[in-house]
Amino acid sequence: MPETSTKICSVNPATFESLADVTVSTSADIKRAVERARQGQPAWQKLGVKGRLKELQKLYSYLTERREQYAQLETKEMGKPIQGSRSSFDWAMRQFRWNLDNAIQCLAPEISYEDDKEIHQIHYEPYGVAGVITPWNFPLSNFVMGALQPLIAGNAVVYKISEEVPLFGQALDKAWREAQLPQGVFNQVYGAGDVGELLARSDIDFLHFTGSSVVGKKLYVIAAEKFIPVTLELGGSDAGIVFEDADVDRMIQPIFWAKFINAGQICCGLKRLYVHKTRYDEVVAKLSKFISQQKLGNPCEEDTVVGPLVSEKQRERLIGQVEDARSKGVKVVLGGKVPSGAKGAYFEPTLLAGVNKDMRAYYEELFGPVLPVAAFDSEAEAIQLANDTPYGLSAYVYTNDAERFKRVADQLEAGSISHNGTDYSRPANPFGGYKGSGIGKTCGKIGLQHACRVKVTAQQKRK
Structure with a gap:
């Protein structure tokens, strides 16, 4: 230097x-x-x-x-x-x-x-x-x-x-x-x-x-x-799992904050959402509606919920990940672009469906307001999908079945597991990941x- x-x-x-x-x-x-x-x-x-x-x-x-x-x-x-x-x-x-x-x-x-x-x-x-x-x-x-x-x-x-x-x-x-x-x-x-x-x-x-x-x-x-x-x-690529018995109406807001807090720029944020096939359409529709109601804009204004990314460099990386997925067939459910007239490093809150292993959005950490959503058939498949990552920082499980939560948490390869949006970051708790x-x-x-x-x-x- x-x-x-x-x-x-x-x-x-x-x-x-x-x-x-x-x-x-x-x-x-x-x-x-x-x-x-x-x-x-x-x-x-x-x-x-x-x-x-x-x-x-x-x-x-x-x-x-x-x-x-x-x-x-x-x-x-x-x-x-x-x-x-x-x-x-x-x-x-x-x-x-x-x-x-x-x-x-x-x-x-x-x-x-x-x-x-x-x-x-x-x-x-x-x-x-x-x-x-x-x-x-x-x-x-x-x-x-x-x-x-x-x-x-x-x-x-x-x-x-x-x-x-x-x-x-x-x-x-x-x-x-x-x-x-x-x-x-x-x-x-x-x-x-x-x-x-x-x-x-x-x-x-x-x-x-x-x-x-x-x-x-x-x-x-x-x-x-x-x-x-x-x-x-x-880093992390933390998975969220929504089971068929989850109270979806109560879980939409915790899911939003787990992902879109700080415009998605958080190591332990929810970065992949897996939803049981019987609730998939409902979750995507309700989450899309909730996201679209949140203000994207000037971070100095009291009612702004999602602000810019930290830099143009950070935004360019995110754009590259989204465009790579788009070119390989992903469905952009919501967002997916720079808002028109934006003067700062803004990117619209985005939901992606159909992300697969060939896409950067699957195997790279998405450090921004972009959330891939996919359906699963069984508990075993959900666990396999959640663990299919080189990361293991945290995970989010949404179910009303306490025994299921314990069973799934035991099998997830992550340092902190949240149940129905419960905050694991209490001061007395240690923090750190697996893998x-x-x-x-x-x-x-x-x-x-x-x-x-x-x-x-x-x-x-x-x-």
């Missing part, structure tokens, strides 16, 4: 207006950031969990007091409808609050064995310096999921946010500084994938990456060469412990 500074331009995807330029970090900048983290980490660790939580409470308070400011920035820089940006902020802060309230208990030494002569304990210690790389789709949530738990565990962090939302990264820098947290503990570098790769190759002890499976696999190779642990929260959707977990007790080295002490009792 260049040794002289270059710029990246933050762009409003709703208008393609240039917002501001941010300086890209050079290799020397990255090295200095890691060195600062290395210098700041011992004192941070020495504070203990309780002391670190006291410091991070200041950041929590700072952010909470500026909810609308951060929501507006998220909407302006990545195009999320303002109501969604507020909801995303609230979700992130619930995660933050849970960690502040529960980390002491989660990271406390655990007695694994004890008798009258000895006591054995499990201790959770920081790795040292963590490199954390996150995407653009939920800027604050991704910071909380990626960086907060390593910080609580006692690691110093060098953080790289996506080049699509560098202004949000600067806002996080400002928050850390103005909340008066210790210097050197949280450090940021800016830029695209080359900056992230250089960070992964630098003198770090642990790597967290949230993003595509393609990039995640490349970073995993780098981490393996360095022999450092990783958490990889990668190509990642390695390790974030969130909850398991996420906190995954950000730690585990030490066992076997201590003799005094006689």
Whole structure:
């Protein structure tokens, strides 16, 4: 990468207006950031969990007091409808609050064995310096999921946010500084994938990456060469299954939000919908009607439900996937095109019928407002179709039969399973996928412990 500074331009995807330029970090900048983290980490660790939580409470308070400011920035820089940006902020802060309230208990030494002569304990210690790389789709949530738990565990962090939302990264820098947290503990570098790769190759002890499976696999190779642990929260092609006994009228709205939240730009969103053949026409008709009633437009307007994609590049990829399917015989039930007169990176909410294995829309992740719908005959076929993917992040099952849900969930190859739209993303729950959707977990007790080295002490009792 260049040794002289270059710029990246933050762009409003709703208008393609240039917002501001941010300086890209050079290799020397990255090295200095890691060195600062290395210098700041011992004192941070020495504070203990309780002391670190006291410091991070200041950041929590700072952010909470500026909810609308951060929501507006998220909407302006990545195009999320303002109501969604507020909801995303609230979700992130619930995660933050849970960690502040529960980390002491989660990271406390655990007695694994004890008798009258000895006591054995499990201790959770920081790795040292963590490199954390996150995407653009939920800027604050991704910071909380990626960086907060390593910080609580006692690691110093060098953080790289996506080049699509560098202004949000600067806002996080400002928050850390103005909340008066210790210097050197949280450090940021800016830029695209080359900056992230250089960070992964630098003198770090642990790597967290949230993003595509393609990039995640490349970073995993780098981490393996360095022999450092990783958490990889990668892509998904999550299936939804609507069985014949489902309450379709009640399920249409949860299905819509599972797919079209954030214009479909969510790793754990519903990306393939399989419907029992006896309910297929009903589901397609009712879902199409519901989708057509939702406003696509300016994300700054309070009643907008679906906004633009994050960039023209993201839209072009989605157009390519839809056109590939169209050329191979797919039926476009709804949408399927750029809305007329659109000035930003908009794409109409779309339903596709007849997607098959020859189409990119079948085997690639659809990261946008496009949902393939297909019919199935039997429970066994539905499970086979849902599992027919290299991904395994989450899945959605719609049935009024509790035993069927348990039976199907046991067979689905995914890290989180939702029943009738129940939200699995509670703060206490770990999050992470099977297969190509990642390695390790974030969130909850398991996420906190995954950000730690585990030490066992076997201590003799005094006689």
